[in-house]
Amino acid sequence: MGRALTVIHALGLMLVVFSGAYVLPVITSLIYGDNTMLLDFLLAMVWTLAAGALMWVATRSYKSELSIRHGYLLVVAMWTAMPAFATIPLLMMIPGLSFTDAYFETMSGMTTTGATVLTGLDSLPPAINIWRHELNWLGGLGIIVLAVAILPLLGIGGRQLFKAETPGPMKDAALTPRIADTARNLWAVYLSITLVCIVSLKWAGMNWLDAVCHAFSAMGLGGFSTHDASIGYFNSPLIEFVMIVFMLFAVINFATHFLAWRGKSLRVYLRDAEAVASLGLILSSCVGIAFFLWWQGVYTDFWTALRHASFNLVSIATSSGYASVDYAQWPIFAPLWMMFLTAIAASSGSTGGGIKMIRTLVLLKQAGREFVKLLHPAVVNPMKIGGQVISNSIVFSVLGFIFLYFMTIVTLTFLLLMSGLDFISAFTAVLASVNNCGPGLGIVGPSSNYQGLTDFQTWVCTLGMLIGRLEIFTVLILFTPHFWRR
Amino acid sequence: MKILILGAGQVGSTVAESLVSEANDITVVDCDGEKLHQLQDRLDLRTLTGNAAHPSILEQAGIIDADILLAVTQSDEVNMLACKLAASLYNTPTRIARIRATDFLERPELFNKDNFCVDFSICPEQILTEYITKLIEFPEALQVLEFADGKALLVAVRAFEGGPLVGKPLRYLHTHMPQIETRVAAIFRKNSSIIPEGDTVVQDGDEIFFIAAADNIRSVLKEIRRMDKPCKRVMIVGGGNIGQRLSKALENDYQVKLIEYSKKSCERLAGELSSTLVLNGDGTDEKLLLQEHIAEVDVFCALTNDDENNIMSALLAKQGGARKVIALINRNAYVDLVQGGKIDIALSPAHVTIGSLLAYVRQGDVAVVHSLRRGAAEALELVVHGDRHSSRVVGRRIDEINLPKGATIGAIVRGDEVLMGHRDTVIEAEDHVIVFVINKQMLKKVEQLFQVNIGFF
Numbered sequence: 013m014g015r016a017l018t019v020i021h022a023l024g025l026m027l028v029v030f031s032g033a034y035v036l037p038v039i040t041s042l043i044y045g046d047n048t049m050l051l052d053f054l055l056a057m058v059w060t061l062a063a064g065a066l067m068w069v070a071t072r073s074y075k076s077e078l079s080i081r082h083g084y085l086l087v088v089a090m091w092t093a094m095p096a097f098a099t100i101p102l103l104m105m106i107p108g109l110s111f112t113d114a115y116f117e118t119m120s121g122m123t124t125t126g127a128t129v130l131t132g133l134d135s136l137p138p139a140i141n142i143w144r145h146e147l148n149w150l151g152g153l154g155i156i157v158l159a160v161a162i163l164p165l166l167g168i169g170g171r172q173l174f175k176a177e178t179p180g181p182m183k184d185a186a187l188t189p190r191i192a193d194t195a196r197n198l199w200a201v202y203l204s205i206t207l208v209c210i211v212s213l214k215w216a217g218m219n220w221l222d223a224v225c226h227a228f229s230a231m232g233l234g235g236f237s238t239h240d241a242s243i244g245y246f247n248s249p250l251i252e253f254v255m256i257v258f259m260l261f262a263v264i265n266f267a268t269h270f271l272a273w274r275g276k277s278l279r280v281y282l283r284d285a286e287a288v289a290s291l292g293l294i295l296s297s298c299v300g301i302a303f304f305l306w307w308q309g310v311y312t313d314f315w316t317a318l319r320h321a322s323f324n325l326v327s328i329a330t331s332s333g334y335a336s337v338d339y340a341q342w343p344i345f346a347p348l349w350m351m352f353l354t355a356i357a358a359s360s361g362s363t364g365g366g367i368k369m370i371r372t373l374v375l376l377k378q379a380g381r382e383f384v385k386l387l388h389p390a391v392v393n394p395m396k397i398g399g400q401v402i403s404n405s406i407v408f409s410v411l412g413f414i415f416l417y418f419m420t421i422v423t424l425t426f427l428l429l430m431s432g433l434d435f436i437s438a439f440t441a442v443l444a445s446v447n448n449c450g451p452g453l454g455i456v457g458p459s460s461n462y463q464g465l466t467d468f469q470t471w472v473c474t475l476g477m478l479i480g481r482l483e484i485f486t487v488l489i490l491f492t493p494h495f496w497r498r
Numbered sequence: 499m500k501i502l503i504l505g506a507g508q509v510g511s512t513v514a515e516s517l518v519s520e521a522n523d524i525t526v527v528d529c530d531g532e533k534l535h536q537l538q539d540r541l542d543l544r545t546l547t548g549n550a551a552h553p554s555i556l557e558q559a560g561i562i563d564a565d566i567l568l569a570v571t572q573s574d575e576v577n578m579l580a581c582k583l584a585a586s587l588y589n590t591p592t593r594i595a596r597i598r599a600t601d602f603l604e605r606p607e608l609f610n611k612d613n614f615c616v617d618f619s620i621c622p623e624q625i626l627t628e629y630i631t632k633l634i635e636f637p638e639a640l641q642v643l644e645f646a647d648g649k650a651l652l653v654a655v656r657a658f659e660g661g662p663l664v665g666k667p668l669r670y671l672h673t674h675m676p677q678i679e680t681r682v683a684a685i686f687r688k689n690s691s692i693i694p695e696g697d698t699v700v701q702d703g704d705e706i707f708f709i710a711a712a713d714n715i716r717s718v719l720k721e722i723r724r725m726d727k728p729c730k731r732v733m734i735v736g737g738g739n740i741g742q743r744l745s746k747a748l749e750n751d752y753q754v755k756l757i758e759y760s761k762k763s764c765e766r767l768a769g770e771l772s773s774t775l776v777l778n779g780d781g782t783d784e785k786l787l788l789q790e791h792i793a794e795v796d797v798f799c800a801l802t803n804d805d806e807n808n809i810m811s812a813l814l815a816k817q818g819g820a821r822k823v824i825a826l827i828n829r830n831a832y833v834d835l836v837q838g839g840k841i842d843i844a845l846s847p848a849h850v851t852i853g854s855l856l857a858y859v860r861q862g863d864v865a866v867v868h869s870l871r872r873g874a875a876e877a878l879e880l881v882v883h884g885d886r887h888s889s890r891v892v893g894r895r896i897d898e899i900n901l902p903k904g905a906t907i908g909a910i911v912r913g914d915e916v917l918m919g920h921r922d923t924v925i926e927a928e929d930h931v932i933v934f935v936i937n938k939q940m941l942k943k944v945e946q947l948f949q950v951n952i953g954f955f
Binding site: 384388389390391392393394396399401 | 757761764765767768769772775776777778779786789790
């Protein structure tokens with residue numbers, strides 16, 4: 013019991029921090045003079061603050077250093093509690109919205125999935141849109157990373173939390189001696205690029221509200237939009253281009269951005285094998301798919317094909333999930349290839365989802381090692397990525413991860429099939445949820461959304477998003493007997 | 499000259515041996531008394547046991563009136579510190595240190611007057627690596643030596659039946675390819691030297707030393723023996739300092755396989771090398787060699803620190819079908835035993851690396867010294883100064899110069915130009931003259947000949 017109370021104590025503190033997130037929609041409603049929204053958001057803020065403070069104060073005698081187990085429990089508790097509190101304004105504002113759908117929406121926001129159950133986005137109040145997109149943005153780099161950054165965490169083990177939330181297999185490479193500094197630097201880089209993105213989008217022709225919202229969701233690789241037609245609404249090649257650039261920024265490890273910024277050198281990117289592989293794969297796929305569409309006669313003009321292929325492919329591959337055209341109508345090879353890229357293209361430490369490029373590289377190299385071993389039995393060939401030797405224990409943990417990843421996809425797909433969904437919709441909905449991408453194909457395709465799912469199916473997808481964002485181990489570890497054994 | 503040598507390891511003792519025979523006063527310092535004892539038994543020199551970086555030990559060893567300090571202990575740090583002490587406390591004129599770590603070598607400012615005061619740094623492993631790299635680049639050659647920053651090369655090659663020159667007089671070389679400038683500096687036939695003249699007939703099995711500009715080497719080689727196809731596959735046994743450096747130097751241009759006995763070293767090597775295939779095993783294990791297709795290997799290098807292993811694995815490799823085998827052999831007796839037999843090249847690390855040290859010790863402005871035929875002969879690159887009055891060389895035609903018998907002027911490098919040493923070539927000031935000395939006894943005379951007269955100052 014003591015362990016749970018220790019976690020609740022920290023959770024309370026985190027919720028207090030989280031209540032600060034309501035400031036932005038409050039300001040927005042002030043700007044737009046929307047008094048109902050102002051009241052709703054202030055109320056939500058007070059609720060969250062009060063709940064957090066109560067939890068914190070009531071359990072203060074259990075305050076202690078967080079162990080590894082506390083860390084996992086806290087991260088999962090945090091990632092289930094925050095979306096729950098975030099539903100308050102949505103429930104108050106949108107009549108007839110069930111808690112299931114509201115929770116799906118906020119979870120989709122915080123895990124940067126970007127799938128939505130709402131229609132009529134264009135007519136939502138600005139404050140609600142800002143709130144949805146802010147969730148995308150906060151969830152992108154990680155709310156706990158933010159908490160570690162702004163609180164010296166009052167004596168609790170920040171490094172454990174940091175590890176449990178940050179994606180990627182190798183988390184021990186510290187950028188600065190103190191974890192709080194590392195977190196602060198990462199958020200500084202994230203914030204600066206986001207500001208540049210806002211200005212660029214405004215310059216490219218959006219209004220301020222759209223620019224802020226889309227900058228939030230692009231940097232978080234979330235994919236929420238303020239329009240039902242997503243980016244297709246703007247029908248502007250320039251906006252699409254700006255979005256592509258910033259999505260590609262966000263798909264690279266933020267630690268690499270930080271090193272490049274600190275060293276004032278672009279060579280850092282070339283040394284990051286993961287970034288090179290991600291960008292190379294995405295950009296070559298763009299050209300390849302453009303040729304494919306042109307060859308198939310989907311677009312008669314190659315440049316149009318390249319424009320639509322690039323935007324939609326980058327959007328899906330980076331796990332954002334915007335759409336500018338209904339790519340589900342393309343020959344099935346193209347959208348499935350895009351869904352496949354979602355699973356592998358994002359870098360570790362970026363805001364993207366999926367199994368991450370580093371793990372793909374590890375698996376690829378491992379396969380290569382096996383071939384060399386067959387030909388030269390005496391060979392010693394440790395795995396190297398970007399000149400760094402990767403120890404076998406990391407290779408094993410990656411193999412374990414991949415197995416769990418596939419089992420998760422398979423199990424959740426079966427759950428959806430059991431509930432009566434067709435195969436393509438079920439499979440792509442699970443892929444899109446677990447990879448935090450957003451739109452799938454079939455009834456959850458880019459031209460529709462997740463509204464058509466039953467409550468059970470919605471919950472399955474919600475679970476998929478959580479498992480995918482926290483990279484499987486962090487969630488599933490809570491269900492192992494070892495975790496609870498003393 | 500008074501020379502103080504720190505470190506009685508492989509390098510230290512070879513240098514000592516080589517310098518003792520040239521009438522120098524030598525003191526060797528090492529912390530291993532046993533090693534010093536063995537050295538003193540063989541050679542006429544003084545030894546001192548102690549830490550080479552302690553001022554008191556240096557003083558006892560006579561650093562105060564030493565002309566040259568040679569810091570060649572195992573440790574880069576000790577060598578650098580000794581040079582610093584020698585400069586700051588004792589004003590030793592010339593300080594030479596062995597530095598192996600690339601970390602230090604990448605920062606040449608560390609060695610200047612304000613920091614560690616190292617006049618010259620040498621890295622024997624690097625010299626050896628470059629030497630072997632050249633041998634792999636010219637797989638027909640027995641020895642490839644650079645002069646004037648690689649502008650001119652001295653190449654030793656064994657004449658073989660089938661080369662156009664074999665069975666013909668040397669003069670034929672010039673008539674056959676008039677556009678290529680080359681000069682045969684010496685011929686060794688059955689271990690005795692022949693002074694090459696225009697009408698000397700080349701025989702099968704002769705070891706020929708010739709000098710040419712770097713670009714012309716291949717054309718000349720073609721005359722002396724049938725050319726092999728260029729090298730592609732290299733196998734190296736022994737992942738020590740030399741094996742690792744060599745793999746790193748070769749791995750981008752050749753397919754390199756590196757065999758190393760220790761599993762732990764294998765892992766470290768595989769981490770540091772990129773395209774080299776690191777194999778864990780014994781270089782004398784014929785099954786491993788067969789499994790790795792020894793018959794397809796163009797050059798096989800046995801570079802462990804064990805002479806016997808190197809000889810055996812080189813023999814096995816040759817037996818297995820490797821085209822050219824090179825064995826690293828420290829013991830002189832073994833080198834003589836093996837060279838010219840089944841093993842194509844027996845490399846004595848001491849003789850390969852000693853030249854770079856000797857260049858600093860010699861009198862006069864000596865740029866490069868290469869030790870030939872295991873120390874019996876020597877090739878020097880001398881820079882000439884002064885004018886017709888102060889020097890006995892400058893402003894004179896080559897046939898006017900009073901060279902001792904057995905010494906020949908092979909070539910002259912003037913700026914970027916490589917001139918062959920013809921009878922009527924006139925030597926100018928600041929020329930780099932490459933002199934080939936068949937017998938070491940003549941060295942002193944050659945050095946004196948090239949020195950500027952005192953009257954010049």
